[in-house]
Amino acid sequence: MPHALVAKYGETRLPRYTSYPTAPAFSDAVGPQDYAEGLAALGPGAGSAPVSLYLHIPFCRDMCWYCGCHTSISRQDAPISEYLEVLTREIALVSRAAGGELSVETVHFGGGTPTVIRPEAFVALMTTLRQAFAFQADASIAVEIDPRTLSSGMIEALAASGVNRASLGVQSFDIVVQRAINRVQTIEETQKAVTGLRTAGARSINFDLIYGLPHQTVQSCIETVKASVEMRPDRLAVFGYAHVPAFKKHQRLIDEGTLPCATKRNEQAEAIAHELTAGGYIQIGLDHFALPDDPLALAARSGTLHRNFQGYTEDSCETLIGLGASAIGRVPLGYVQNQVALGRYAELVNAGVLPTAKGYRLTGEDRLRARIIERLMCDFEVDLNELCREADVEVASLLDGNERLAELAADGVVTVADGRVVVSGHARFMVRAVAAAFDAYLGAFGRTHSKAA
Numbered sequence: 156m157p158h159a160l161v162a163k164y165g166e167t168r169l170p171r172y173t174s175y176p177t178a179p180a181f182s183d184a185v186g187p188q189d190y191a192e193g194l195a196a197l198g199p200g201a202g203s204a205p206v207s208l209y210l211h212i213p214f215c216r217d218m219c220w221y222c223g224c225h226t227s228i229s230r231q232d233a234p235i236s237e238y239l240e241v242l243t244r245e246i247a248l249v250s251r252a253a254g255g256e257l258s259v260e261t262v263h264f265g266g267g268t269p270t271v272i273r274p275e276a277f278v279a280l281m282t283t284l285r286q287a288f289a290f291q292a293d294a295s296i297a298v299e300i301d302p303r304t305l306s307s308g309m310i311e312a313l314a315a316s317g318v319n320r321a322s323l324g325v326q327s328f329d330i331v332v333q334r335a336i337n338r339v340q341t342i343e344e345t346q347k348a349v350t351g352l353r354t355a356g357a358r359s360i361n362f363d364l365i366y367g368l369p370h371q372t373v374q375s376c377i378e379t380v381k382a383s384v385e386m387r388p389d390r391l392a393v394f395g396y397a398h399v400p401a402f403k404k405h406q407r408l409i410d411e412g413t414l415p416c417a418t419k420r421n422e423q424a425e426a427i428a429h430e431l432t433a434g435g436y437i438q439i440g441l442d443h444f445a446l447p448d449d450p451l452a453l454a455a456r457s458g459t460l461h462r463n464f465q466g467y468t469e470d471s472c473e474t475l476i477g478l479g480a481s482a483i484g485r486v487p488l489g490y491v492q493n494q495v496a497l498g499r500y501a502e503l504v505n506a507g508v509l510p511t512a513k514g515y516r517l518t519g520e521d522r523l524r525a526r527i528i529e530r531l532m533c534d535f536e537v538d539l540n541e542l543c544r545e546a547d548v549e550v551a552s553l554l555d556g557n558e559r560l561a562e563l564a565a566d567g568v569v570t571v572a573d574g575r576v577v578v579s580g581h582a583r584f585m586v587r588a589v590a591a592a593f594d595a596y597l598g599a600f601g602r603t604h605s606k607a608a
Contacts, residue, residue, distance in 0.1 A: 165417030169587045172532050173464045175525040176596050181492055185514030193486030194252040205260035207472040211479035212269040219338040220408045221396055225481040225495055226267040239276055241501045242479055243283050248509055250287040259288045261470045264298040270305055274312035281316035302348035303340050314355035321352045322361040328382050329375035332368050342382050349386050362388040366423035367396035369413035373426045380427055384434040390445045392466055393427050440533050441586050443467040460533040489517035528590045535583055540574035550574045560592035
């Protein structure tokens with residue numbers, strides 16, 4: 156990408172647009188009763204649309220200093236066991252509020268590190284989910300994994316529970332970078348986890364990589380990619396490190412002087428993309444890569460790719476049920492988020508109350524802008540005529556006076572003609588800046604986001 160564009164836009168802090176509006180727009184104007192009404196409107200039964208489940212397990216054995224997740228450090232199993240008891244009660248509350256069994260198409264366990272759960276406890280949790288919801292026969296069940304702590308017993312538990320997708324945190328194999336982020340992980344540990352999971356029947360393996368980390372260089376990024384490609388994961392997600400120490404205090408342990416500038420971050424991102432495509436992977440949207448026959452690549456080619464809180468996905472479910480502390484979901488009325496504090500989350504659930512802390516009611520305009528932003532993030536282009544016609548809105552209302560979009564067009568980042576907005580091929584890393592041109596709330600809530608490049 157031209158250096159002039161990186162210099163102008165690269166330091167801009169923008170949302171990742173895994174939802175619209177983004178989480179800073181959520182407020183306590185949406186609470187437990189609203190969520191209960193949203194669940195009741197889903198219409199359980201064989202004729203209802205399938206839903207996705209997200210379960211948040213907010214525990215890790217050690218803190219990775221780059222982490223931006225809601226997680227707690229626990230070296231003991233007792234707090235985790237207590238949390239699972241509360242989570243089990245929440246599952247029952249949600250199932251009851253929905254009026255019966257909802258058809259489940261996808262499940263994603265995130266965190267934290269979901270595999271800190273004891274193997275027998277994970278099997279019990281999956282049994283609880285299958286009793287509370289109607290799993291489709293070919294349901295996708297994915298778990299985020301820290302290879303450093305993955306035991307053979309846990310691999311067996313995942314297989315017994317029907318887990319068929321695994322996402323492994325890698326970030327970087329450079330030992331200098333690993334020490335700077337407090338996450339030392341060898342290639343051998345990662346390979347052992349991959350081999351074990353595949354032997355146990357995992358049909359899809361994903362690696363998470365990060366660029367923009369302390370002491371990271373283009374060469375170390377390339378070496379990490381080469382080592383990763385040797386293990387042939389089906390997918391890779393490549394994220395830019397978001398340094399927000401004001402919100403994540405443990406990030407203050409990272410020396411800001413060792414972080415690369417926007418230009419170097421972009422060079423790292425482009426080097427990773429080049430190395431992965433040379434290794435036979437297809438670039439999906441902004442930051443995902445997949446083998447050509449992977450469902451994610453097929454969805455990208457067919458125009459059915461979607462974006463949600465886990466990133467790019469082929470999951471087309473319009474409803475996402477979030478379970479666990481801080482989990483975010485989406486129901487017909489809009490977004491809902493659970494209490495973040497474990498104590499308050501447990502207090503409400505144990506009292507028989509849905510632990511909704513805040514949310515957002517979507518307006519018709521929100522839904523239109525969400526579709527525009529999703530298509531830009533997924534396809535790098537959008538036909539405003541088609542979407543506006545469906546929403547009974549004039550295209551001019553989105554384009555007239557849109558100074559941000561006009562500036563991007565003047566800089567060659569996009570072309571705008573006959574109601575079509577197309578991101579230029581050389582500027583695809585700037586797609587978040589283009590999406591931001593259709594964000595009616597950008598900057599309204601004082602939240603710091605990650606850099607655009």
